[in-house]
Amino acid sequence: MSVTTRRRFAAVALASVAVLAVTTACGDDGDEGSSGNEQIKLTVDIFGEQGFGYDELIKKYEADHPNIKIEQRGKGMGLGDYNTRLTQWMASGAGAGDIVALEEGTIVQFKAQKQNFVNLGDYGAASLESNFLPWKWNDGKAGDQILGLGTDVGSMAICYRKDLFEKAGLPTDRAAVAQQWPTWDAFIETGKKFQAKSGKVKFVDAATNTYNSILMQTAGNGTGYTYYDKSDKFVLSSNPDVKTAWDLTVKAIEAKLSAGLQTFSDPWATGFKQDQFAIVTCPAWMTGVIKGNAGDAAAAKWDIAKAPGNGGNWGGSFLSVPKQSKHPKEAAELAKFLTTPEAQLEAFKALGNLPSSPKALEDPTLLASKNDYFSNAPTGEIFGAGAKDFKPVYLGPKNQAVRDAVENALRSIEQGQRTPAQAWEDALKAGEAASK
Amino acid sequence: MTPNTADRTRRGRPAHSHAQPPPPRKARGTFGTRLDMKTSPYLYVAPFFVIFLIFQLYPLVYTFWVSLHNQPLGGEGEFVGADNFTALMKDEQFWNSVYNTLGIFVVSTVPQLLIGLYLANALNRKLRGRGFFRMTMAVPIITSTAAVAIIFGQIYNRDFGIANWVLGWFGVENIDWRATKWASWIAISTMVDWRWTGYNTLIYLASMQSIPKDLYESAALDGASARRQFWQITVPMLRPTIIFTVIISTIGGLQLFAEPLMFSSGSGNYTGGTLRQYQTVTMYLFENMFTRFNLGYAATVAWALFLLIVIVAFINYLLTRRIGSAK
Amino acid sequence: MARKPKAEGAASRLWKASPLTFVTLIAAAIVSFFPFYWMVVIASRTNDAIGSVPPPLTPGGNLFDNIGRVLDNENAAFVTGLTNSLIISTVVTVAVVFFSSLAGFAFAKLRFRGQNAMLLIILATMMVPVQLGLIPLYQMMVKFGWQNQLQAVIVPSLVSAWGVFMMRQYVSQTVPDELIEASRVDGASTWRIYWSIVMPALRPAAAVLGLFIFMQTWNDFLWPLTVLQDPANPTVQISLRSLNQAYYTDYSQVFAGTALATVPLAIVFILFGRQIISGIMEGAVKA
Incomplete structure (x- = not known):
């Protein structure tokens, strides 16, 4: 970005000279770090409605390190837009912040280009392992490289409509509800009971949500991986855990338990208001989604119970330092600071992001926290337990693309376009294509 | 308009698009005039080409270079020659996207241009509230794409949508608009047409206004009906504009992306439906880039799409050239 | 320019629109306007309106409240x-x-x-x-x-x-x-x-x-x-996108922002539109 290049270019683009004169006045030169100087500016890229709850932590860090200025970017940006930007920054080798947040689905993809990220192990992160849940620590690693440090986790529970359960003659108390479904088989049986009396209301919103929850749990207890084995060999057709989760889900579809909505679509959002389903598999962050979609009218109707089986996870993020950063050392220090158990607890207090640190998950304030929208369910306790019970599952580089293929196949059964056998063939074929 | 308009139009029928420009007069003028004649054309197209070369052509050439590589996103590429292209020829998902793109293109573009022509002709008449009606044609253009997507998403909601509600009066069962090829193609086409018909109407209208009125006057004297005038004067005179809209619609239609993408709001939407019912070529390009991280293959899809557009645009050009001249 | 009285009569008859054309145009106008109108309806209501069945068809009273929320949204930097x-x-x-x-x-x-x-x-x-x-x-x-x-x-x-x-x-x-x-x-x-x-x-x-x-x-x-x-x-589109929450959409705010972002377009359209609407036609039909 030298001055000469710019000048030469301006000379070439004769016609645009006037325009340049007008517009160079608007906007500044971004983050051209003046490396070597004592004053350092670090940029932290995050996403989500409110960001990651780092405002106070950053103030504190700046106070303790007077030579460092920190800028947060991306508050209010959705994950999809954020990932598009991030992908382009990483592909073109410029533009990314000194620290970038990687969501669990995103970090898997970026493990394939770990050479573009700093190994945080080079900056003393290796000793921090005990700060994190074991599976979270593992997910942040690409081979021996420590690619990302865990921030929050999603955990897993079941959000359900008490009023609809009552109408269908099921218990409504959260402990009693959880007792209905010690296993996923029992969950489906409960669904059948529900369906027998509920009429048009379906048990679950989408079969894909059920499928993903079952798969992650089954794989955690079984092979420890899903579509790729730990040497990144594509094993969709041979992994028994995938087939188990698939078959259970097909059973649920055939029992007509699913409303067949595509998650996060507009019809799905409408489904909350129209009482189209009684259950959503919910990680901690989903509580906000449900509240937003269902609105105040449904306030006291929702509650949260433990999920079938033992634990689960959906979502949560990591902090990484791209090689592009001009201040990898300072960035790594900041990333370490932002992911300490104490910092995670601060973020929880600020925004309710569930910590990935076992120590923070034991904290009394966290355990005592309740969610009033969900009939005062003890969310800290329920989600904390779900996260701790979860067993690590290895995800391969193109996990998301393969998962889309399998989910599409499941939805084609829901739509009545395919028989389960045909859909399984589709899944194998499309998954194979996606894995390349 | 300037006073010379009427004058100008009396001089004769406007030239057709393929007509050659007038031969330059023998340079009788001064050196200045000769210089003007020689250099002006280049000066006039220069701004376009300078910016075009730097910001548009270079990225395209680069794209072609990438398509010759096995290039993961953010990694080093390995030169593979035409391998990506041969793989593409055998790629069922690619051909499915080509089929969808052409299908949606035909279903949406033919009615769009015909309705546009009809509406423009109607708006070119004496009419109470003509200004108002012309204004309304542009309303879809100024409505944001996001709003359109949300609104049409609601209209085509499987359980509560207006479309199914209306069809219900005729005893039609609720249609899952995203589940089958035909239903999704029709839904997407209405979305496209809602947005672009008014735009074509305005383009036709702007051109119709330049057709000399004497032509209609003398035709009227000969007793030609309005319909006859439309087909024998308006349409032939509009030929350059019709060719323009057909080629633009071809290009836009074959690059169709935003509408089908937003039609399946939610997760995993680059695939365009569970069975790729409405995945267009551009969506497939994005799937390869942002879901599969295969930059080289995505670039190959882009170039294949380019060739496809060239072929279809050329066929359409040959077809539309016959308008008027055949009659 | 010289006029031929006979031709004028024949031509102007042909230049009148038939009732059928008129009805078609009214239908086209309604179809064009409806989504636009509906945007205003949602922008003036609370977020609950979007999923209601049947959908609300009249504006509510929250338009200025929603616009206020758009302008106050720090993430969006709307202005x-x-x-x-x-x-x-x-x-x-x-x-x-x-x-x-x-x-x-x-x-x-x-x-x-x-x-x-x-x-x-x-x-x-x-x-x-x-x-x-x-x-x-x-x-x-x-x-x-x-x-x-x-x-x-x-x-x-x-x-x-x-x-x-x-x-x-x-x-x-x-x-x-x-x-x-x-x-x-x-x-x-x-x-x-x-x-x-x-x-x-x-x-x-x-x-x-x-x-x-x-x-x-x-x-x-x-x-x-x-x-x-x-x-x-x-840019304004990025601002609009930032009005979306991370995982669910506050439609009343998004549509209020969209409506606000459409105002400049409407002004531009009226400026440019004059050329199209009152352009050559005025002189031509009279000729």
């Missing part, structure tokens, strides 16, 4: 977004209309070596999907040091192959060769011919092009999102 988009769209529109008419005139009415090849290149450019150019273009911006600056959005859009093609078609249809030749004989320079003959004749088409380019630039999303990384310095 900056509006200002930036106004600057970008205005500069791009003026440049595209000017450069396109200039080049379109050259291609339609002047003769020069390489003309056909150049026109072919322009046509070919339009056919290449732009999305894949994003990464090389972005790398170029990094080299120029233009990240976060408005010219990164403006300069690549200053010309439009589409605009050149449209103007070329329109000029070749509208401006007779004889008129240009006559002016040449009278000693007019090429520039004078462009300025006093071609430009005036182009006004309706230039209005359509300008209108369209303005809309397109205003609604552009992917490229500004890539290159304008500072959330405090967005």
